[in-house]
Amino acid sequence: MKKLTPKDLCRTTDESALTFKATSELPSLKQVIGQERAVRALQFGLELLAPGYNVFVGGLPGTGKSTIVKNLVKKFAATKPEPLDWILVFNFRDEYHPRVFSLPAGQGLKFTKQMKRLISSLSTDLPKVFKGELYAKRKKEITAEFDTGREEIIAGVNVAAAEEDIQLTLGQEGFQTIPLKDGEPMSEEDFSALSEKEQTNLNGRISTIQELLRRALRDMAELEEEREDVVENLQEKIALDSVEHRIGRLLENYSEYPGIIEYLENVRDDIAEHVKEFTGMETSNGDDEASPQQIQKALLQRYKVNLLVDNCRQKGAPVIFDTNPSYYNLFGRIDKKAFMGAWYSDFTMITAGALLKANGGFLILDIQSVLQNAHVWEPLKRALKNKSLQIEDVNEQFGFSSTTSLRPEPIPLDLNVVLLGRSDYFHYLQEVDDAFNKTFRVRADFDYEVTRTAENEHLLCQFIARVCREDKLPHFTSQAATQIIVYSSRLAGDKGKLSLQFGTLVGLITESAYWARKQRNRQVQKDDVRQAIKEKRFRGSLYEEKVWDNIKNETLLIDVAGERVGQINGLAVYSMGDNSFGKPSRITATTYMGEPGIIAVEREAKLSGKTYDKGNLIINGYLGQTFAQNFPLSVAVTLTFEQSYGWIDGYSASSTEIYAILSALSGFPIKQGIAVTGSVNQWGEIQAIGGVNEKVEGFFHLCDLRGLTGEQGVIIPESNVDHLMIMPNIQAAVKNRKFNIWSVSTIAEGIELLTGVKAGSLNKHGNFPARTVFGEAQSKLKQYFVKGQSISK
Numbered sequence: 001m002k003k004l005t006p007k008d009l010c011r012t013t014d015e016s017a018l019t020f021k022a023t024s025e026l027p028s029l030k031q032v033i034g035q036e037r038a039v040r041a042l043q044f045g046l047e048l049l050a051p052g053y054n055v056f057v058g059g060l061p062g063t064g065k066s067t068i069v070k071n072l073v074k075k076f077a078a079t080k081p082e083p084l085d086w087i088l089v090f091n092f093r094d095e096y097h098p099r100v101f102s103l104p105a106g107q108g109l110k111f112t113k114q115m116k117r118l119i120s121s122l123s124t125d126l127p128k129v130f131k132g133e134l135y136a137k138r139k140k141e142i143t144a145e146f147d148t149g150r151e152e153i154i155a156g157v158n159v160a161a162a163e164e165d166i167q168l169t170l171g172q173e174g175f176q177t178i179p180l181k182d183g184e185p186m187s188e189e190d191f192s193a194l195s196e197k198e199q200t201n202l203n204g205r206i207s208t209i210q211e212l213l214r215r216a217l218r219d220m221a222e223l224e225e226e227r228e229d230v231v232e233n234l235q236e237k238i239a240l241d242s243v244e245h246r247i248g249r250l251l252e253n254y255s256e257y258p259g260i261i262e263y264l265e266n267v268r269d270d271i272a273e274h275v276k277e278f279t280g281m282e283t284s285n286g287d288d289e290a291s292p293q294q295i296q297k298a299l300l301q302r303y304k305v306n307l308l309v310d311n312c313r314q315k316g317a318p319v320i321f322d323t324n325p326s327y328y329n330l331f332g333r334i335d336k337k338a339f340m341g342a343w344y345s346d347f348t349m350i351t352a353g354a355l356l357k358a359n360g361g362f363l364i365l366d367i368q369s370v371l372q373n374a375h376v377w378e379p380l381k382r383a384l385k386n387k388s389l390q391i392e393d394v395n396e397q398f399g400f401s402s403t404t405s406l407r408p409e410p411i412p413l414d415l416n417v418v419l420l421g422r423s424d425y426f427h428y429l430q431e432v433d434d435a436f437n438k439t440f441r442v443r444a445d446f447d448y449e450v451t452r453t454a455e456n457e458h459l460l461c462q463f464i465a466r467v468c469r470e471d472k473l474p475h476f477t478s479q480a481a482t483q484i485i486v487y488s489s490r491l492a493g494d495k496g497k498l499s500l501q502f503g504t505l506v507g508l509i510t511e512s513a514y515w516a517r518k519q520r521n522r523q524v525q526k527d528d529v530r531q532a533i534k535e536k537r538f539r540g541s542l543y544e545e546k547v548w549d550n551i552k553n554e555t556l557l558i559d560v561a562g563e564r565v566g567q568i569n570g571l572a573v574y575s576m577g578d579n580s581f582g583k584p585s586r587i588t589a590t591t592y593m594g595e596p597g598i599i600a601v602e603r604e605a606k607l608s609g610k611t612y613d614k615g616n617l618i619i620n621g622y623l624g625q626t627f628a629q630n631f632p633l634s635v636a637v638t639l640t641f642e643q644s645y646g647w648i649d650g651y652s653a654s655s656t657e658i659y660a661i662l663s664a665l666s667g668f669p670i671k672q673g674i675a676v677t678g679s680v681n682q683w684g685e686i687q688a689i690g691g692v693n694e695k696v697e698g699f700f701h702l703c704d705l706r707g708l709t710g711e712q713g714v715i716i717p718e719s720n721v722d723h724l725m726i727m728p729n730i731q732a733a734v735k736n737r738k739f740n741i742w743s744v745s746t747i748a749e750g751i752e753l754l755t756g757v758k759a760g761s762l763n764k765h766g767n768f769p770a771r772t773v774f775g776e777a778q779s780k781l782k783q784y785f786v787k788g789q790s791i792s793k
Contacts, residue, residue, distance in 0.1 A: 001742060001743070001744045001745075001749040001750075001752070001753060002718070002721075002742065002743045002744075003740060003741075003742050004721065004724075004734070004740075004741045004742065004743060005734070006731045006732075006734050006735045008721055008724065008741075009724050009725075009726040009730065009731050009734060009741065010486065010495075010724065010725050010726050010728075010731055011452070011486075011489060011495040011496075011725070012482065012486060013457060013482040013485045013486065015478050015479055015482055017454065018457075018458075018461065018478040018481065018482070020461070020478055021477065021478055022475045022476065022477050022478065022523055023461055023462075023464050023465040023468060023475045023476045023481060024465070024468075024475040024523075026461055026462050026465040027462060027465065028462060028465055028466035028469055028470075029459060029462035029463040029465070029466045031459070032068055032072075033450055033456060033459050033460070033463070033498075033500065034447060034449075034450025034451070034456065034498075034500060035068065035446055035447060035500070037444075037445065037447070038057065038059070038065070038068075038444040038445055038446045038447070039068075039072065039444075041055070041442055041443065041444035041445075042055060042057065042069065042072055042073075042418075042442075042444045043072070043076070044442060045416065045418075045441075045442035045444070046072075046073065046076045046362070046416060047076070048442075049416065051387070052384075052438050052439055052440075052441050053416070053441050053442055054384060054416055054417040054418070054419070054439055054440045054441070054442065055416065055417075055418045055419070055440065055442040055443075055444055056367070056418075056419045056421070056426050056440045056442070056443050056444070057069055057418060057419065057420050057421075057444045057445075057446065058421060058422060058423035058425070058426050058443065058444070058445045058446065059422070059423065059445060059446030059447070059448065060422065060446075060448045060501065061422070061503070062501040062502065062503030062504055063446045063447070063448050063500045063501055063502065063503075064446075064500065064502035064503070065420060065446040066321075066364075066420055067502075068446075069364060069418060069420060070319065070321060070364060073319050073362050073364065073418065074319050076362075077316045077317040077318070077319045077361055077362055078315065078316040078317075079316065080316050080317035080360075080361070081316070081317070082105035082311050082314045082315070082316065082317070082360075083105065083309075083311055083314070083317060083318060083359055083360020083361055084102040084103060084104060084105065084108075084309075084311070084359075084360060085102065085103045085104070085105055085106065085107055085108025085109070085307070085309055085310055085311050085312070086100060086101070086102055086108065086307075086308040086309040086352070086356060086359070086411065087100070087101050087102075087103065087108050087111065087112065087305050087306065087307055087308060088100055088305075088306035088308050088347050088350055088408060089101065089263055089305055089306070089347070090302040090303070090304075090347055091347075092266040092270055092302075095302075095346075096405075096406055096407060097406070097407055097408065097409065098306075098347035098350070098406060098408045098409070099259070099263065099408075099409055100308075100408055100409045100410075100411050101257070101259045101260055101263070103257070103260075105311035105312060105314060106311065106312035108307050108309070108310055108311075108312075109307060109310050109312050110312075111254070111260070111305060112305040112307045114250060115250075115267075115303065115304070115305045116304070116305070118246055118247060118250065119300060119303045119304075121246060122242070122243060122246065122271065122278070123278065123279075123296075123300060125242065126239060126242055126271075126275065126278060126279045127279040127280060129238055129239075129242055130235070130238070130275075130279055135234075135238060138234060139231060139234065142227060142230050142231060142234070143227065146223055146224070146226070146227040146230075149223050150220050150223055150224075153216045153219050153220055153223070154168075154216065154220075156212075156216070157209070157212050157213050157216045160208075160209060160212055161177065161209045161212075164205040164208070164209060165179060165180045165181075165205075166178065166179055166180065166205060166206060166209050167179075167180055167185065168209075168213070175213055175217075177206050177209050177210055177213070179191070179202055179205075179206065235272075235275045235276070236272040236273065236275060238275075239271060239272040239275040239278075240268065240269075240272045243267075243268045243271050243272065244268065247264055247267070247268050250264055251264055251265075267303055270302070270303075271303075274299055277295045277296055277299045278296065278299055278300075279296075280293065280296050301346060301348065302346075304348050306347055306348050306350060308332075308350070308351070308352040308356060309352050309356055309357055309359065311360075316361075317360055317361035317362065318357060318358050318359075318360065318361035318362070319358070319361055319362045319364065320354045320357050320358040320361070320362070320363050320364065321364040321365075322354040322363065322364070322365055323366070323369070324369065324373075325354065325365050325366075325369050325370050325373055325376055326373045326376065327373065327374070327375050327376050327379070327394045328353065328394070329353055329354060330353045330354050330355055330365075330376060330380065331353045331355060331379060331383070331389065331390075331391060331392075332350065332351060332352050332353035332355075332356060332389075332391035333350070333351045333353070333391075334349065334350050334391065334392070334393050334405055334406050335349040335350070335351065336349070337349070345405065345406055346406070347406060347408070350391060350406065350408060352391075353391075355380075355383060355389055355413065355415070356389055356391075356411060358415050359389075359411070359413055359414060359415050360414055360415060361415055361416075362415060362416050362417075362418060363415055363416070363417045363418070364417075364418045364420065365417065365418070365419055365420070366419075366420050366421060367419045367420065367421030367425045367429075368421055368422075368425065370419070371425075375394055380417075381435050381436075381439050383413060384413070384417060384439050385435070385438075385439060386413075387412060387413045387414065388410045388411065388412060388413055389410065389411040389412075389413050390407075390408075390410050390411075391408050391411070392405070392407055393405040393406075417440075419440060423445060426443060446500070447500060448492075448499065448500055448501060449492040449494065449497040449498060449499055449500055450497065450498050450500055451496060451497060451498075452489060452492075452494075452495070452496050452497055452498045456498055457485050457498070460481075460484065460485055460488060460498060461476075461481045461484075461485075463502070463505070464476050464481055464484060464509055467506055467509050467510075468509070468513070471510065471513075473509065473510065473513040473524075474513050474516050474517065474521070474522060474523050474524055475523055475524065476509075476512070476523065476524040476529075477523050477524065477525055477526070479525065479526040480512065480523070480524045480525055480526050480528060480529050482526070483526050483529035483530060483533075484505065484508065484509065484512075484529060485498070486725065487505075487508060487529070487533065488505060489725050490693065490725035491504060491505075493690070493691075493692075493693070493723050493725070494722060494723050494725075495722050495723070495724065495725060496722060504578075507536075508529070508532055508533065508536070511532040511535070511536060512524050512528045512529045512531075512532040513528075514532070515528045515531045515532050515535070516528040530728075537579065540576060540577055540578065540579030541579060541581070543574075543576050544574070544576070544579070544581045547574075547581075547583055548701065548702075548705065551584075551702060551705075552705055556643050557586060557642065557643065558584050558585075558586050558702065559586075559672035560672060560673050560702060560703050560706045560712055561672060561673055561706070561709065561711075561712075562671075562672050562673075563669035563670060563671055563672060564669055564670060564672055565663050565664060565667060565668070565669045565670070566588055566589045566590060566591075566660055566661075566663050566664035566670075567586065567587070567588050567589075567660065567663075567670060567672070568586075568587050568588075568656055568659050568660045568663070568670050568672075568675075568676060568754070569584050569585070569586060569587070569672065569674070569675035569676065569699065570584070570585045570586075570587045570641070570653040570656040570657075570675065570676060570677065571583070571584055571585070571652075571653075571656075571675050571676070571677040571695035571696075571698060571699060571714070572585055572652075572653070572695070573690070573691035573694045573695060573698075580691065580694050581694055581697075581698055582691065582694040582695040582696065582697055582698020582699065582701075583698050584675055584698060584699050584702050585641050585642070585643075585644060585653075586641070586642040586643065587639070587640070587641055587642070587653065587656055587657060587660050588639075588640060588642055588660060589637060589638065589639050589657065589660035589661045589663070589664045590637070590638045590664055591635050591636070591637050591638075591661065591664045591665050591780070591784075592635070592636055592638075593634065593635065593636065593784050593787060593788060594635075594636030595636055596632070596633045596634055596635060596636065597620065597636065597637070598616050598619060598620055598637045598638075598639060599636060599637065599638045599639070600612075600613070600616045600639050600640070601638065601639065601640035601641075602640065602641060602644065602648045603616065607644075607645075607646070607647055607648060608647070608648050608649065609647065609648065609649025609650070610649070611649055611650050611651055612648055612649050612650060612651055614651060615650075615651025615653070615654035615657075615679065616639070616651075616654075616657075618651065618654055618680065618681065618682055619654055619657055619658055619661070619680070621682035622658060622680060622681075622682050622683070622684055622747070623658075623661070625682055625683065625684075626684065626774070627774075627777065627778050627781050628781075629766050630766050630767075631781075631782065631785045632785065633781060633784075633785075634781075634784045634785045634787075634788040635665075635780075635781055635784045637661055637664075639657050639660070639661070641653075651679050652677055652678065652679050652689035652690070652691075653676075653677070653679075654678075654679050654680045655676060655677075655678040655679060655680040655686055655717075655747060655750060656676040656677065656678070658680060658684075658747055659676060659747070659750060659751055659754055662747075662751050662773055662774070662777050663751075663754075663755065663773075665776070665777035665780045665781065666755075666757075666773045666774075666775075666776035666777040666780065667776060667780075668755040668757050668773055668776065669755065670754045670755060671711070671754055671755070671756070673703070673709065673711050673712035673713070674712065674713055674714070674715060674753070674754055675695075675699040675713075675714050675715070676714070676715045676750065676754070677689055677692065677695050677714070677715070677716055677717075678715070678716060678717040678720075678744070678750075679717075680747060684746055684747040684748065685745065685746055686717045686718065686719075686744055686745055686746060686747065686749075686750065687717060687719065688717050688719040688720045688723070689717060689720065692716055692717075692720045692723050692724060693723070693724060693725055693726060693727075695714065695716075696714045696716065696724075696726060696730065696741060697726065697727055697730060699712075699714050700714075700730050700733065700739055703739065704733075708733060708738040708739055709738075710737055710738050710739075710740075711740075712739060712740065713739055713740030713741055713742060714740075714741050714742070715742050715743075715744055715750055715753060715754070716741065716742070716743055716744075717743065717744070717745070718743040718744060718745040719745075720743070721743050724741075726741075747759075748760075748774075751773050752773070755773055757771075757772065757773050758772045758773070759772060759773050759774050760772025760773060760774035760775045761774075
């Protein structure tokens with residue numbers, strides 16, 4: 001047992017050891033503090049670049065892992081070559097499956113512009129070609145040639161009709177055959193005057209001429225089709241010559257890319273094939289058909305180039321941090337537009353997602369966001385496993401889309417994915433997802449604390465300087481910087497550690513600067529930091545104040561003076577968001593004859609967790625090991641946290657409960673001005689607990705409210721002394737002997753301090769001395785045993 005001195009309660013920093021007067025004299029932090037394991041693992045994953053060696057970066061939120069990872073990845077990516085550009089073009093064989101090509105960085109934009117200029121030039125120049133004299137002359141010659149043939153066909157029919165005294169006339173309803181009499185059209189009276197035989201003969205001659213006429217019309221139609229074919233061939237030849245003249249240089253420039261060459265040839269042939277639509281020569285035949293301008297616009301759309309990824313300004317490999325990895329944001333989107341009551345889409349409405357933008361580089365994602373977004377995790381693993389990206393409509397996969405969607409060609413993937421998240425996500429995925437270990441083989445764990453050395457303290461001061469410069473805050477004096485260092489150790493809960501929860505530290509730096517400006521200080525002073533800590537605690541302490549009000553007005557009964565048998569003050573930590581505080585709780589124990597064992601009221605009421613129940617079993621083990629070597633225990637013990645109506649878990653109060661039981665058995669009262677915390681093992685050794693600072697401060701606050709007597713204090717485990725980073729006001733109270741903090745390592749040490757009576761040691765007969773706590777407790781247990789034996793007889 002040791003009574004702690006003010007030096008034991010907190011580790012400060014010697015201001016004289018700091019070689020600066022203000023952080024403005026220090027360089028901004030450029031290195032990573034205390035994350036050697038994580039940095040080495042991350043570098044390994046980035047440099048290996050092998051299938052499946054993607055990285056999972058784990059650690060607590062606020063440790064700066066996102067910023068550190070982004071900086072390290074960007075630094076590494078800057079040494080890598082620029083990735084390829086990706087373009088999407090129309091597939092002339094299957095319009096529902098656009099083609100995908102890659103080009104060197106910057107060439108994608110160049111090719112897109114070249115194609116735009118080519119089509120723009122052709123859409124202007126080709127119509128001029130077909131309005132020129134050369135084309136008009138050649139078309140006129142073709143038309144004249146076929147007109148002559150048509151006239152010859154009609155002339156032949158006229159000759160045959162004349163031989164049969166039949167005249168051919170062309171009216172609105174087409175050709176008509178009219179019989180002649182004396183060179184004049186025969187009237188109906190003349191036809192009626194003919195004999196029946198003559199009428200039959202005339203009708204036969206008319207039928208013969210009409211059949212000749214039908215054959216002639218068919219020949220003329222075939223001749224017209226042939227003429228149109230010749231004209232179209234002429235148009236295609238002229239178009240091919242014009243396009244070839246302009247596209248030839250592109251074919252030379254991209255001769256190393258077979259896919260691009262094939263595409264350019266398809267463009268050339270398609271323009272020639274659709275030259276009428278391209279030049280606007282196509283005419284509309286009805287009100288319901290599209291206008292020539294609409295037809296031309298639709299045709300020109302297919303010659304556009306969709307630049308999916310442009311790396312012309314990229315320096316090194318890309319680093320993409322997608323903060324909202326929805327399916328479309330990650331894999332790409334196929335947009336649709338409504339037109340005349342229906343949805344339509346084309347290849348120009350396809351956009352790249354983060355996976356494609358990061359192709360050839362690095363993609364950083366938050367695992368929680370990935371898992372929260374529907375239909376993302378499985379496709380992501382599949383894409384990384386197959387090293388291939390398929391841009392598709394996710395609705396079509398599940399049958400939610402009634403329209404046929406586009407499906408571009410798969411795109412090869414070559415990138416590393418870095419997942420950020422808490423370590424429990426890693427353990428969960430490792431357990432439930434067999435493919436996870438094969439996809440994310442590298443684990444980089446970020447620590448939440450670092451050893452407190454002079455070097456690391458100096459690096460933390462450089463971190464303060466960096467935050468001040470980046471956020472344009474007033475710099476910190478060396479005294480103010482020491483307060484940040486002390487606060488960092490308190491966050492870590494260890495004198496020998498510094499917290500790496502940079503998010504919390506940045507918040508304190510920012511708030512301290514606010515109070516400095518409010519006081520019109522040119523630099524942040526020590527008192528500004530203390531004010532920031534005080535105000536932060538005040539903002540989150542509403543519930544805490546309500547608790548203290550209940551204790552102050554004795555709605556919650558807790559004594560801090562006097563003595564009481566079987567009653568002791570335990571300590572618990574309550575957390576409300578980022579604000580934690582210690583709260584004293586009255587624990588009572590009663591003993592009586594009955595079924596041996598401990599009756600924990602909270603457990604029986606189903607208000608306890610498993611670790612609390614475990615603590616009660618350990619207490620059973622301790623009592624049995626200590627007192628039941630010569631006779632069995634025949635005592636029933638009831639334990640409860642008085643006026644506790646919520647959930648209880650943990651066994652940091654197990655030593656406290658043992659003290660209450662020993663007091664109830666021995667009859668020696670416990671000093672109510674002392675509160676206790678600490679877990680225990682079956683051998684009675686006191687073990688470390690969490691939240692030691694908050695627990696001490698909580699009981700001090702209660703004693704301060706009731707009036708400090710100098711007899712009050714807290715008993716903590718000896719193994720928790722190195723974790724003490726107590727607030728300055730408590731340090732002062734201890735220094736002035738108004739408050740006490742003791743450390744103990746065994747139950748015996750604690751009970752002696754609480755009762756003022758010796759604990760007692762076993763003699764060779766297995767008995768404890770009389771008038772000691774253990775001796776009187778053993779005596780009471782023997783009485784229970786003897787009475788129990790008598791009753792059973």
